[in-house]
Amino acid sequence: MSTATASRAQLLSRMAAALLGGYGFAWGFIALGVATAFAAGMPFHDAEHLFSLLAFLLYLVTFLWSFAARDPRRVWLVLAGGGALMAALASLIQHVLV
Amino acid sequence: MFQNFRLAMAWVHTWFGLFLGFVLMVVFFFGSLSVFDREIDRWAIPESRFEPQPMPSYDEILKPVFEDMQPSKESVDQMRPRVDGPMPEHFDTPVRWGAYTTHRDPVLGLFAGYRVPNAKNPDELVWGTRTIDPRTGDALPDDQLKIGSRFFYPLHYSLNLHWMDLGYWIVGLAALIMLVALVTGVVMHRKLFRELFTFRPNKSKQRSILDLHNLTGVVALPFHFMFAFTGLVIFAGIYFPVTHTQLEPLHDLHEVVESQETGLPHESAGVPAPTASVDAMVAEAQRRWAARDMAGDVGFLALQHVGDANGYVSIYRAGTDRIALTGEGIHFKASTGEVLREDPPPSAVERIDEFLTGLHLQHFRHWLLRWLYVLGGLAGCACIATGFLFFVEKRKRQHAKRGQIGARVVDAMAVTTVTGMLIATLGMLIANRLLPTNLPARGDWEQYCFWGIWVLAMAHAFWRTAPVARARLAPAWGEQCWAIAVLAVAAVLLNWVTTGDHLLKTLSVGYWPVAGVDLFMLVGAVVAILAARRLKRRARPQPAASGELSGETAHA
Amino acid sequence: MPENIMLSVALILSVAGMGWFALALDTHWKQVCGKQPRGQASSRVLRGLGGAALSLSLILCLKVDHPTMAALVWIMALAGAALIVAFTLSWRPHWLALLAARPPRR
Incomplete structure (x- = not known):
């Protein structure tokens, strides 16, 4: 019984990581991508379109990886941690530019 | 937890596919109908059963109609909490007027945006719409629902569930799961090419259902993938509003830079000015398109800062012969009719974006491709429906033996x-x-x-x-x-x-x-x-x- | 050639091309021609024919429309053609004997 509950908890954790963690990661990716590309001289809307386009493909990959990866803790670390890091960097670049 | 990669992918395919499949069914079916949304409008509104019309004369037909328009009651009500003080009875500062048509529209849809006095955010407008017979300018009754383009079509992308954009988010999640289901499906299938043409209706029911599921999924795989993906791209601004939240300051910075570059005034001058002949501007725009060897009709016509010295008129070419919706915009100073700017050719990224959104929104003139899209959409419906049936077939005996109701509930939802x-x-x-x-x-x-x-x-x-x-x-x-x-x-x-x-x-x-x-x-x-x-x-x-x-x- | 005819030919070619690709697979060859030996119609020859037909279909699509649109028409035509071939194989397999230039299986 306890193993069943444990695996159910793990499954829920993976689902949350796939949906929410992946969303945060994609968000961070767009933010960082737009900020860097704009800083590097790419037109704003081009940067916006390009990175949101790529972000959906990235979201697809991270979604699948959340279930395929061996260790769900690592999934959370990469997705939530990486997403937050990228978003913070983006705000930093924005702060410098504006 | 999962024994191997393939089993993990199969679990994701089965369970996410099942739950979001019910949404996907709606999305694919009403998407297929939306290919012919305007034709369904004709069926539902007999008064509009006449031939498609080009953009009519602004000076003679559109101008008096725009001047007669007012924002809709819903739009005014929505705005009410964001205004200091009472709302006026009559709105007399239009900021934006626009008309959009395609080669399939007998009737013409117009929209108008008005400034609201004392609005907390002065850039926020209230909006009104009207549908007219472009031959006379007569309004069609507001009560008549355009079932194709105003009910089936929004049902396809928003489930007509507008509370907090919830419908968009559900459909967006379903589209993501569609992509996931396609990739996981390919992983599960293995014999993608060897069994590409395989359908064995005389084998066991479960086998033939699975054959049909694989067949409709695989042959239209590029279609399914592109449509789920481009659907997400079209609403990227809703799903990832990065540049309107976190990066808003950067966005504002760019807008100022842009309006300096284009020379199109971002703000109104506050000085009234009359509008010159828009028909003459349309003629000039068409002359310039023809000179570029892209002769075409007007798809979208818009006036910004109406009746103001900073006002300008934007004229866009209908993209009937291209994938892009409209393009080659030419902008005129409203008071004099002189050309302010011709949009430069799109950048590589813009081209890709235009192609992706255009191939999904399909305002082009190509009846064969439209029917092939319907075929692709219906293949998607068949793929999802056979997915449900396979789920039920595989489990119903086991569930019956154990007294579980899962298979029955899924079957009922599938029906x-x-x-x-x-x-x-x-x-x-x-x-x-x-x-x-x-x-x-x-x-x-x-x-x-x-x-x-x-x-x-x-x-x-x-x-x-x-x-x-x-x-x-x-x-x-x-x-x-x-x-x-x-x-x-x-x-x-x-x-x-x-x-x-x-x-x-x-x-x-x-x-x-x-x-x-x-x-x-x-x-x-x-x-x-x-x-x-x-x-x-x-x-x-x-x-x-x-x-x-x-x-x-x-x-x- | 008028555009409608070019597009119709492109559609027919994509069905034929998909048909040849199907016949290149042993299971489908047996479905259509039974035990008749392949002779000159080896898998490689049939795949070559299929590839040629699909390429020709693409060229016709490109002649009619702007390349962006032609690519979509062609990809969707392939999907439709694959469906037609699959359903023909399950209900009237002997029709495809025409593509194999063989008498159909008895």
């Missing part, structure tokens, strides 16, 4: 979203022909009919799938197929009775929008009857049934 959805759609079209023309809020009643009939179909589905709990075929499928056949024929007959436009007439004059909708429903009726008869044969107890059964359990 609801497959045949039930068709019944609701046909029911709405019938209501459209039966409700009195002078009924107030007639369009709302049509929508209540749609949802009401769907709920009834769902109730029927849950009631008549009881035998699934005993591992037998649900009578709900056959019964709803008969209902579809009867309703489809009734809709065609009612169109004849109430408008006089029977098939012989519409076919002989070649009025395809109405003839096409009628024919499509009749073909649907024939398919439904064939399906119902086949289901009846299947349901009849056969001596060979026990043999078949053992073969099936071996597969499962």
Whole structure:
């Protein structure tokens, strides 16, 4: 019984990581991508379109990886941690530019 | 937790596919109908059954109509909490006027945005819309719902669930899951090319359902992938509003830079100025397109800062011969008619973006491609529906033995979203022909009919799938197929009775929008009857049934 | 050639091309021609024919429309053609004997 509950908890954790963690990661990716590309001289809307386009493909990959990866803790670390890091960097670049 | 990669992917495919599949069914079916949304509008609004019209003269037709327009009551009500003080009775500072048409529109849709005095955010406008007969400028009654382009089409991308954009988010999640299901499906399938053409209707039921699931999924794989993906890209601004939240300051910085670069004024001057002849500007724009060897019609016409010294007129070419919706914009100073700017050719990224959104929104002129899109969409529906059926077939005996209701519930939901959805759609079209023309809020009643009939179909589905709990075929499928056949024929007959436009007439004059909708429903009726008869044969107890059964359990 | 005819030919070619690709697979060859030996119609030859037909279909699509649109028409035509071939194989397999230039299986 306890193993069943444990695996159910793990499954829920993976689902949350796939949906929410992946969303945060994609968000961070767009933010960082737009900020860097704009800083590097790419037109704003081009940067916006390009990175949101790529972000959906990235979201697809991270979604699948959340279930395929061996260790769900690592999934959370990469997705939530990486997403937050990228978003913070983006705000930093924005702060410098504006 | 999962023993291996393939099992993990299979779990994701089964369970996410099942739950979001019900949404995807709606998205694919109404997406397919939306390919012909304007034709369905013609069927539903008999007054608009005439040939498509080009953008009419602004100076003679559009100007007086725009001047007569006011924001809609809903828009004003929505704005009320964001204004200091009372709302005015009459809005007299229009900021933006626009008209958009395609090669398939007999009627013309106009919109107008107005400044609100004392608004907390002065850039926020209230909006009004109107539909006119472009030949005369006469307004079409607001009460008439454009069932194709204002109900089926938004149902496709928002489920018509507008509270907090919830519908968009559900559809967006479903689109992501569609992509996930395609990738995981390919991982599970393995024999992608070797079994590309394989459909064995005479093998066991489970096998033939799976064949059909694979076939419709794989042959239209590029279509399914591109449409789910481009659907997400179109609403990227809703799903990832990064540049309007976290990066808003950066966005504002760019807007200022942009308006300096383009020379198109971002703000109004506050000094009134008359508008020169817009028809002359249209003629000049068309001359310039022709000089670039891209002669074309006007697709989109917009006035910004109406009646102000900073006002300008933007004229865009209709993209009927390209994938892009509209383009090659030319902007004129409203007060003098001099050219302020010609949009430069799109950058590489813009080209990609135009292609991706344009291939999904399809405003081009290409009837063959439109029908191929319908085929792709219906293949998607077949793929999802067979997915449900496979789920039920694989589990119903086991569930029956253990007294579980899972298979029955899934079967009932499948009936609801497959045949039930068709019944609701046909029911709405019938209501459209039966409700009195002078009924107030007639369009709302049509929508209540749609949802009401769907709920009834769902109730029927849950009631008549009881035998699934005993591992037998649900009578709900056959019964709803008969209902579809009867309703489809009734809709065609009612169109004849109430408008006089029977098939012989519409076919002989070649009025395809109405003839096409009628024919499509009749073909649907024939398919439904064939399906119902086949289901009846299947349901009849056969001596060979026990043999078949053992073969099936071996597969499962 | 008028555009409608070019597009129709492109559609027919994509069905034929998909048909040849199907015949290149042993299971489908047996479905259509039974035990008749392949002779000159080896898998490689049939795949070559299929590839040629599909390429020709693409060229016709490109002649009619702007390349962006032609690519979509062609990809969707392939999907439709694959469906037609699959359903023909399950209900009237002997029709495809025409593509194999063989008498159909008895």
